[in-house]
Amino acid sequence: MSERQLAETFVELADTLVDEFDVVDFLHQVTVRCAEVLGVSAAGVLLTDQRGGLRVVAASTERTRLLGLLQQQTGQGPCTECLHTGRPVAVADVAAAADRWPRFAAEACQFGIASVHALPMRLRTEIIGTLNLFGTEPGLLDEDTIWLAQALADVATIGLLQARSIRDRESIAEQLQTALNSRVVIEQAKGVIAERRRLDMDEAFALLRGAARSGNRRLSELARAVVDGTETI
Amino acid sequence: MGDDLVAQVCAAAVAVVHVDGAAVSMMVSPTVRDALHATDRVSGELEEWQLAFGEGPCVDAFAGGGPVLVADLSSDGCSARWPAFTPAALGSGARAVFTLPLQVGAIRLGVLDLYRTRPGRLIPQELADALGFADTAALVLVDGAAGTDRATAGLGWQRDDPATHQAEVHQATGMVLAQLGTSAESAFARLRAHAYARDRQLCEVAHEVVDRRLRFEPDPPPDDHDQE
Structure with missing residues (x-):
């Protein structure tokens, strides 16, 4: 990754923040860029549901099994540990972590994931979620790449919380819950489109996102319109 | 109600x-x-x-x-x-x-x-x-x-915590909506009723829908009690 490409990535993400933007779409874009820039095979963002769990809001690919693997960490897994300790968690060899997280390790290995990193999304003293990075080869990311990954996690945090001016803890709670519900709307819309157009879920997501882009619409607004039946894709 | x-x-x-x-x-x-x-x-x-x-x-x-x-x-x-x-x-x-x-x-x-x-x-x-x-x-x-x-609803939420709903539950809601030509609310209710009538977990039923192994057919009149 050249410095020029890196600079372009941050400029592109910052540019998204200037306009009225969609939080879930923005976080999706962050995860796609993470996979490219950090050289990992997949990336995902999980947010705290403020009830002790984590929920997936965005992933670099919408393949159902990846979403499932991300989501499975609620309760046990690198992201849950990261959420609770507030510190990055790095797993060089998932297979060797079967004692710590048996279900997660088994599922990850089945999916061809060999290494995992989880980085905290931190706002002052509060951890609001984690950025999850999956690699198909065992080993740890080097220090510079980790630093870059944390910078992207910080950008994700800024994007999430900028949607409304964050004055206090109440606003964070309001924003997190809104983002989590937007994600549910998108899943519902994926189902509608997948059924009508005979598509897989990731194809349905691509179609939805493409339609939002080309129509200059916010992703979750268009998703809601699809579910409400006021628009068809 | x-x-x-x-x-x-x-x-x-x-x-x-x-x-x-x-x-x-x-x-x-x-x-x-x-x-x-x-x-x-x-x-x-x-x-x-x-x-x-x-x-x-x-x-x-x-x-x-x-x-x-x-x-x-x-x-x-x-x-x-x-x-x-x-x-x-x-x-x-x-x-x-x-x-x-x-x-x-x-x-x-x-x-x-x-x-x-x-x-x-x-x-x-x-x-x-x-x-x-x-x-x-x-x-x-x-x-x-x-x-x-x-009674069914009461039993329902004891074992159905929405916080743990997998993405598939919501995807299945969208698919059933399209199959029945109904609202998201009715589709979600039908999924839930189907699961509870068979003493099955909602996420299992949702998985079958997303896997296209289970389809819902519109039944006249719509919104009738789901006794299938």
Whole structure:
């Protein structure tokens, strides 16, 4: 990754923040860029549901099994540990972590994931979620790449919380819950489109996102319109 | 309609979240609402003010899709945000109001309104509990509207925590919506009724739908009790 490409990535993400933007779409874009820039095979963002769990809001690919693997960490897994300790968690060899997280390790290995990193999304003293990075080869990311990954996690945090001016803890709670519900709307819309157009879920997501882009619409607004039946894709 | 279940949820919320009153309203739009239950006079009045003035935390929560948490109604921002509601609510005796939307993605059902006579924010555990009660109330309304019977619904939410819903449950809702040509709310209720009638977990049924091993057929008349 050249410095020029890196600079372009941050400029592109910052540019998204200037306009009225969609939080879930923005976080999706962050995860796609993470996979490219950090050289990992997949990336995902999980947010705290403020009830002790984590929920997936965005992933670099919408393949159902990846979403499932991300989501499975609620309760046990690198992201849950990261959420609770507030510190990055790095797993060089998932297979060797079967004692710590048996279900997660088994599922990850089945999916061809060999290494995992989880980085905290931190706002002052509060951890609001984690950025999850999956690699198909065992080993740890080097220090510079980790630093870059944390910078992207910080950008994700800024994007999430900028949607409304964050004055206090109440606003964070309001924003997190809104983002989590937007994600549910998108899943519902994926189902509608997948059924009508005979598509897989990731194809349905691509179609939805493409339609939002080309129509200059916010992703979750268009998703809601699809579910409400006021628009068809 | 599960009104007594709604009353139970409100009573439990008052006890567990440490608030002075709770109310649930069904809403079909930000300003069209039907107060189902209020635990006390103040809660009832808060619902009335919001209905009368067409403004307030519940109007914003319903429109915005997220909670509206107001630790102190007498702070400056509130009277600017809700010029009619704020003085009326203070006059009724409320100092803090916490409104949680009752929703599942695009399915918007109403709001759970909580209030306190003293100012102060919800601590994280109270917020977690409040969110849990809102999820429970949302399911009561979904099942109530679909006519799923009370015993089944009661059993339903013991083993069906929406916080743990997999993405597939929501995807399946969208697919069933398209199969039946119905609303998201009806599709979700049909999925739930199907699972409970067969003593199966919702996520298993959802997985079969997403895997295209299970389809739902429209049955005349729509919204009939699901006894298949």
